[in-house]
Amino acid sequence: MTWFRRLTLRGRLILIGSVGLAVGLLLGGLLLVAVLHYVLIRAVDNGARGTADDIASLISADALADPIPTAGTQYIQVLDAQDRIRAASVGADRLRPLLHDDELARARSGHVVVVAANRIGLTGQLRVVAARSTDRTVLVAAPDRDVQESVLTVRDVLLIAYPLLVGALAGLAWHVVGWALAPVEALRQGAEEISGGQAGRLPVPEGDDEVHRLGMTLNRMLGRLDAARQRQRDFVADAAHELRSPIASLRTQLDVAAHIGEPASIPDLAVEVDRLGRLVDDLLLLARAEEGDPRLRRREPVELTALLRDVAPSGARVPVHVTPGEPQWTIGDPGALRQVFDNLVTNAVRHATSRVTLAAGRSADRVVVTVTDDGPGIPAADRDRVFDRFTRLDDARARDSGGAGLGLAIVRELVRLHNGTIILGDAGPGLRVAIALPPRP
Template sequence: MALGVTGLAVGLAVGGLLLVVLLGYALQRTVDDEAFKTADAVARLATQDALPDPLPVAGGQVRVQVVAAGRIRAASIDADRLVPMLYADERARIGDRGRITIPGQRLGMRGPVRVVAVTGGPAGDPWTVLVAKSMADVVQGVRLLRDTLLVAFPLLVALLAVVAWRVVGATLRPVEALRAGAEEITRSGRPGELPVPAWQDEIHRLAVTLNGMLARLESARVRQRSFIADAAHELRSPLANMRTQLEVAQRLGPGTDWPALTEDLLADNLRLGRLVDDLLLLARTDEAPGPVGPGRAVELGALIAAVAAPYPAPPVRVQPPDGPLWTRGDPDVLGRIVANLLDNAVRHARDRVTVAVRADGAYQLITVTDDGSGIPAADRERVFGRFTRLDDARARDVGGAGLGLAIVADLVRRHAGTVTLGDAEPGVRAEVRLPAAAPPADAAPPAAAVPSPAAPPADAGPPADVSPGAAPPTEVSPAEPDAQRLRFVQTCVERPTDSVE
């Protein structure tokens, strides 16, 4: 604030100085104008050879002389009739319509005197009209203003400093309250809110914004702590199982069933690896939460067939689409979406899991239907949360870690799609909608596609229910040759240089 008061004082000082200078200049111009008016009037009389004697003037602070060849031809009543007001060199220096300031003592007047010269009279014998006007009133007015400013200036600066201190203090008091609140939150490490001032001003909006930011940070911190705790718990379970089995084997010694132990350890190791992979995938998704780029053209019929190939049949069955159905994205990520849904469906199904894809307006609809116990309607949104499992009492080697559907939700969102869970009566129907895309330029024509049954209408129920007369769903066997995966790569993924029309 001291810097601001100093700047204000300097600004007032410069302004006061300019005021004094400009006022003196303006008053001097006024004196010159009045003197020239008088000189012009006398010059016209001299030109007409009608000069009165003495010359008439207004006021006692004006002297007029008409000088020709160094002699005074006429003068006002108070002017000297013997000695000109200006010396010869002064008259020669200012010339016609010139002006000069001389001491008032020379003319017997107070203060400095302003003298103007105007040429008049006959053409062959020009006369010089000299008009002198006292500037005592001008000097006195400027001095009065200067003295007033010198006295009032310090008082004004002091008053403005006090007002600025009070105003700035009142303005910064809410900011200080925000700072103190932030320091308290930082010191205590506990969640809290910053004080919000009552006035609806910028400080109020700043406090509201900061409180919103603190709330989001606290929510993120809680989610992070919960995520770390859940991840640690899930990681500890297979590690504890492996340690227990090894300790038992160590105590049994030669009586250990090593093939069975190896199989159990391998299962726990695989489960641990899947959990770590899921955690890494979620971490990468959190680092880049935005949508994926344009990606590649992917044919979803071939995609679901290739993803479902490793699963046992039954229970997994694929309902082929009528023709190629294209979307754009990362084929590996889209395959992970279908695989996670199939894992979840196989885990809870009784006898049947059906995966299908069909067109749905501007989207391609992927459905994965099982005939399990289903999910209550109130929990169908909650299951997409991380580490969410509806049956906490079940054995952990049977149930998953609760990350599969969370991964599906994040990956579908990054592909500008949606995922929902519905009732399959019995069981659950997972529906993934992805934006439809045009086929790539080098895509095979529809006539070359493998014949498939007609797609069911939108209101015909779950894709697993095949209408009479339609071809039965394709049974996918894990014994299919590896050539199927090669065909999948060739048919559902366009080359990076191809463009979509």
């Protein structure tokens, strides 16, 4: 089948369709010839039976003429009880019965007896039927020569028309399939024109068929790829921008130390190095979360109230209070969930005025963890934007006091990996962060 795989899709479809069409037409032609032969033979038999019944009626009425008049090419003999010929049609033998004794017995029992037509000097076969009237037997023989000639004529016509019809339909199918595959070729050409550095879309054919839906799906895929590429570009640009500041600070301190001939301040350098380390760790964690790293997909029962107590700092700038309540269980990665709550608590402590409250409870079919602070809150217009990477609002732009702008982005991706949702709301005053997670079954 190597040659078949080398064919184009159009060629394969035409080949399969043409073979199926040829087989179907062949079977149809054979069936047509067989049905035609059956119908014509049955007409000959019915005609012979009708003639035999008419002759029997004439015998019963004692009105039979001799020679017996016939219509067409039928041959008639009337036999007495001793199988002697008492009357016959013109051209029929008046000395010997047309059928032998065993054949005559079958005919009298109602069967159609087929004998060679050379018994009356013809070619082909004779179909003989019999009818009884008192002590007389009427034999009517009808040759099937006309039937055979008709069937042969139809067969010859089909043999000539068959390849021509298959060829004509294959040619028509070639053009129809080419027209049907034209949108696919347009999609291919459109995909060929899209380069790695361009954001393009494929031409979608009109209609509501499979090719239209394929084009829509491919365009949505291209949109996702464009968005991912843009996020990658933004990520690289933002990371480069964020890394430039601590690197410039380190370089400045080293230059100053070299200029004045004194060693650089070890504590200052350590702070910048720690900041770089945290930034790189956050970038790696965010990249792993966005890619769905299997190491973040470990699933085991996690009790959220106890986890909140573990992440609540004891010597924070403001008190962090965990609301007591019943244990609330979910299924997830303990390390990833700890990172989520730690980021939220760190962010809340940074912006709170006097207090941070943590709580875990049940709402409908979800387990909800809330982190509430009494700080300035986040305007409604910015609550979606704060989940973007390297996003800082106006009151947290200082890199020394604020984070790198990756905490909430990491939280969103880790919550998404746990099939959860995160919502920011007003705490009056302050911000209330609610994380809904699936409960343990």
